[in-house]
Amino acid sequence: MRIEDTDVARSGDEMVKAIFNSLKWLGLNWDDEVLFQSQRFGIYKEFAAKLVEQKTAYKCFCTPEKLQSAREHAVKEKRTYRYDRTCLRLPESEIRDREKHGQPYVIRLQIRDGSTEFTDSVYGSVKFDNRQLDDFILLRSDGLPTYHLAVVVDDKHMQITHVIRGDDHLSNTPKHILLFEAFGWDAPVFAHVPLILGPDKQRLSKRHGATSVEEKAGYLPEAVFNFLTLLGWSPGDDREIFSKEELIDAFDLSGISKKSAVFDERKLEWMNGQYLNAMTVEEFLCVAQPRMLGETDKSTMLKIAGVIKPRARKLTEIPAMTHYFFSDPIDYDKKGVNKYWRDPEVVRLFDQIVDRLAEIRVFTAASVEEVFRALAAELNIPAAQIIHPTRLALTGQTNSPGLFEIIEILGKETVVRRLQKAIAYLQTLASAVHAEVSAV
Secondary structure, three states: OEEOOOOHHHOOHHHHHHHHHHHHHHOOOOOOOOEEHHHOHHHHHHHHHHHHHOOOEEEEOOOHHHHHHHHHHHHHOOOOOOOOOOHHHOOHHHHHHHHHOOOOOEEEEOOOOOEEEEEEOOOEEEEEEHHHOOOOEEEOOOOOEOHHHHHHHHHHHOOOOEEEEEHHHHHHHHHHHHHHHHHOOOOOEEEEEOOOEOOOOOEOOHHHOOOOHHHHOOOOHHHHHHHHHOOOEOOOOOOOOOOHHHHHHHOOHHHEOOOOOEOOHHHHHHHHHHHHHHOOHHHHHHHHHHHOOOOOOHHHHHHHHHHHHHHOOOHHHHHHHHHHHOOOOOOOOHHHHHHHOOOOHHHHHHHHHHHHHHOOOOOOHHHHHHHHHHHHHHHOOOOHHHHHHHHHHHHOOOOOOOHHHHHHHHOHHHHHHHHHHHHHHHHHHHHHHHHHHHHO
16 A cells, blocks of 8 residues: 655645545555555655766756746647757766855756657557657655656566556656666556446536445445446456455456446445345345334334335435335425325225224234235225325335335324325315315
8 A cells, every 4th residue: 555645735644544534445455564655755755866876867947937837838839749858968066066055956867868668558569659758757855756757666666466457547658768778677567447437428527416435325345346346348248246265266458448447326226236136134124124214122223124125226215215104204205296195085985994804803914915915806996096096105105115014114004094184185285276166
């Protein structure tokens, strides 16, 4: 684990904490102590000085104003700006004199002639013409290292064998290889993976929503791990659900696609649902109960978990899926009211249901269903014409798990009370409509 925090303005304890928490949440642990680049500035300065000593790097005293002017001039001439190596040609006596007078300088790597070639594990053979590269800065005038120097020195120090990073870093790789060459070190294997895109096919960023896995708390870490692994990588078959151990065994750089993957949150929801549904009821209750808006005895809680588990996709859905198990509806879905409660006969239907339920001795989903279907047969109507209005009365909404399972969990007393409350609501609604018509 390495924290690349040389850019002080963009680094901070909270950012580091977020990285640690995210990785731990995903179940990703690291070896050895964490290396912080901000604690190694002296080391980078020493390595930059070694390159100056061996004449592969040099001190540049050009002011920011002079460099900016040169860039603007290059833009006007419609050519790519490259530093003109003014300071590379300075005699040693002048360099010592400038240093003696405290003139600030940066250290630049002297790019060799020719080309830089390497084999990327994703893109294959890659070649850069060194004439397209600038003598880039290794050490800034304030003594702080640039990204290029710090990562190369640390890759060597940490014995990094493979550098796997976004393909937006592909243009940095020849610079790093040239640095490895300058130090006389072997370069690691490079693999540049395509960036993840948002639904709009643009690079995934904060504008697409949540910016950390903690904000995705509606998902299980196992599901997120599985989902992220399959973004831009394939095991070679159509299988999509893997344990972490299976993914580790199957992973190979050859499976990485050159095509950017799209972060499809609907796919993540589906995958998370697969993980939730694969849990035992007891396991599901452990992750769902903290989000439920009430509590009752363990047996009833297990029943609630059992009926919502097959429908759950995200843990953030749990409150809306379970609130009616713990409290009576305070309102009813308006679309549902217009669709299922428009018929004045609904009141009489609820009265009949209340009477029939009172007669049930063993109050189970099966016995309730038998009563509902018998009533539907007597009235010569589809059972759905009884089920949907009743669901709205008991839950306040039009979607829920199986009605009969819900009724069994709620119990006879609660069901009767809620039906009577719905009757009162409908009667009040009818009176209001009647008064309005009379006024007209």
